[in-house]
Amino acid sequence: MLARLNEPQPALVEERFDGSPDRVNRQPVAAIREEWRVLDRWWTEEPISRRYFEVVLESGQNVVVFRDQEQGGWFSQRGA
Amino acid sequence: MIACILVPGFELQAALRSRPRLGLRPAALAPEAGTEPLLGPVTAAAEAAGVRPGMRLGEALALCPSIALVERDPSGVEEEWEGILGRLEDSGFAIEPVEPGCLYFDTRGVERLYGGVKPALTRALASVGVSWNASAGAADRRFAALAAAAIARPGQAVVVDDGRSKEFLAPLPLSLLPLEQPRREELGHLGVKKIGQLAGLPGSAVAERLGPDGRRAWSLARNDDTANAGFNDTQVTPRPPATDLAERLEFPEAVANELTLRRALTALLDRILARPERGGREIRKVALSARLVGGGSWRRTATLREPSAERGVLRAALGPKLAELPAPVLSLGVELLTLSESEGRQLALVRPGGNAICRLEGDELESRLRDGLRQVRARAGAGAVATVVEVAPWSRIPEQRALLVPRD
Numbered sequence: 001m002l003a004r005l006n007e008p009q010p011a012l013v014e015e016r017f018d019g020s021p022d023r024v025n026r027q028p029v030a031a032i033r034e035e036w037r038v039l040d041r042w043w044t045e046e047p048i049s050r051r052y053f054e055v056v057l058e059s060g061q062n063v064v065v066f067r068d069q070e071q072g073g074w075f076s077q078r079g080a
Numbered sequence: 081m082i083a084c085i086l087v088p089g090f091e092l093q094a095a096l097r098s099r100p101r102l103g104l105r106p107a108a109l110a111p112e113a114g115t116e117p118l119l120g121p122v123t124a125a126a127e128a129a130g131v132r133p134g135m136r137l138g139e140a141l142a143l144c145p146s147i148a149l150v151e152r153d154p155s156g157v158e159e160e161w162e163g164i165l166g167r168l169e170d171s172g173f174a175i176e177p178v179e180p181g182c183l184y185f186d187t188r189g190v191e192r193l194y195g196g197v198k199p200a201l202t203r204a205l206a207s208v209g210v211s212w213n214a215s216a217g218a219a220d221r222r223f224a225a226l227a228a229a230a231i232a233r234p235g236q237a238v239v240v241d242d243g244r245s246k247e248f249l250a251p252l253p254l255s256l257l258p259l260e261q262p263r264r265e266e267l268g269h270l271g272v273k274k275i276g277q278l279a280g281l282p283g284s285a286v287a288e289r290l291g292p293d294g295r296r297a298w299s300l301a302r303n304d305d306t307a308n309a310g311f312n313d314t315q316v317t318p319r320p321p322a323t324d325l326a327e328r329l330e331f332p333e334a335v336a337n338e339l340t341l342r343r344a345l346t347a348l349l350d351r352i353l354a355r356p357e358r359g360g361r362e363i364r365k366v367a368l369s370a371r372l373v374g375g376g377s378w379r380r381t382a383t384l385r386e387p388s389a390e391r392g393v394l395r396a397a398l399g400p401k402l403a404e405l406p407a408p409v410l411s412l413g414v415e416l417l418t419l420s421e422s423e424g425r426q427l428a429l430v431r432p433g434g435n436a437i438c439r440l441e442g443d444e445l446e447s448r449l450r451d452g453l454r455q456v457r458a459r460a461g462a463g464a465v466a467t468v469v470e471v472a473p474w475s476r477i478p479e480q481r482a483l484l485v486p487r488d
Contacts, residue, residue, distance in 0.1 A: 002292050002293070002296065002483050002484065002485060002486075003466070003483065003484040004292070004479045004480070004482075004483060004484070005468055005479070005481070005482040005483065005484055006478045006479050006481070006482070007479050008479060038476050038477065040476055040477055044288065044289065048477060077478055077479070078478075079478045079481070080478045
């Protein structure tokens with residue numbers, strides 16, 4: 001059975017008023033290092049629209065999370 | 081040629097061996113405990129009442145209120161399947177079991193023995209046993225052989241001539257392909273209902289629309305392996321000779337006391353370790369099974385970090401599993417599933433200092449890595465070791481850049 005590497009994993013994220021993450025998996029965000037968007041496959045029935053954030057948590061851990069603008073919900077992802 | 085033997089609804093058939101009357105009534109294999117309430121295989125009577133395998137329990141009960149739910153019997157399934165594999169091996173077939181109810185073998189080794197492909201398949205079906213309603217198929221590739229076995233009637237063998245697999249597959253329904261139901265429905269809405277229609281589509285369009293699973297299904301439909309990264313559809317890897325080392329203890333009455341069970345386990349380990357067939361080899365993987373009061377069975381396996389033949393080590397690995405027993409037991413059994421390849425182990429005269437792994441080189445390093453991989457496979461199954469294959473490293477979507485392809 002084939003599996004994809006770096007499949008997105010659901011994450012528990014609390015947002016700020018501007019839509020950026022405030023807490024990731026109950027840990028406060030200390031800094032947002034980068035933000036970018038990915039829009040792809042818009043010509044298909046399953047378009048991809050994601051708003052990515054690379055954040056540093058208060059524990060010092062670096063995490064990449066994104067909000068799925070199509071389906072809704074937050075995910076964390078490695079290799080982004 | 082590659083041959084495939086299929087036993088439809090094997091788990092249900094095995095569970096019904098002790099209750100043959102249920103086979104004539106609407107019955108289905110009960111959902112697995114702790115999972116979604118979805119039915120397993122169903123009997124012909126249940127199918128006639130509209131019940132289908134994979135249906136929700138509530139829906140099935142609404143359709144057929146008299147349906148009987150047959151409790152799962154993992155130990156019985158294992159025992160019956162092992163019996164079938166043993167009979168086939170005794171008839172000279174080098175088999176690769178995929179799951180209970182499905183196996184492959186290469187006919188090249190037995191064609192001359194039995195006088196051709198068809199007689200070899202007939203012999204294989206006879207070895208499986210008439211009562212199992214098995215069917216057989218042979219073709220130049222595994223998927224075509226599986227499809228041939230799936231469309232053959234019970235007791236029948238379908239042989240697809242060399243080079244004709246593509247034509248054979250073309251009119252068959254998409255349900256034979258390993259595709260999820262929504263994907264199959266999506267294809268159905270697009271008017272693609274036969275394997276040949278899918279094979280006629282451009283591969284890139286299929287991959288774009290259906291993803292990697294769709295691409296694999298497409299390459300299977302075309303009967304080629306250009307997109308089956310890492311898979312060889314034309315080869316069979318026979319299983320190593322089975323150890324067949326098992327001991328069982330029957331209790332005069334049902335036992336639930338953990339202390340008694342632990343004592344029984346110790347006695348079983350003493351008996352099995354003393355068996356001469358073990359030949360001094362150490363144990364890598366061991367199974368503990370029990371027959372439960374009121375029907376049904378229970379089975380757990382344990383893989384040892386280092387192969388061992390010490391009673392204490394095996395007891396420490398299996399003992400805690402006794403606490404997971406869901407009901408009093410009528411019998412307890414121990415099976416040695418995988419043994420080490422050699423009798424002894426070469427110990428280092430001087431323990432290497434520092435980071436030992438960094439000091440390992442060449443053959444020694446390779447042998448340690450191979451040992452580790454064997455341990456992972458024994459613990460987590462054949463598909464546990466995978467290679468990362470880049471498929472679209474340029475993609476902006478991280479999960480589309482690489483796949484994990486199981487390595488045999």
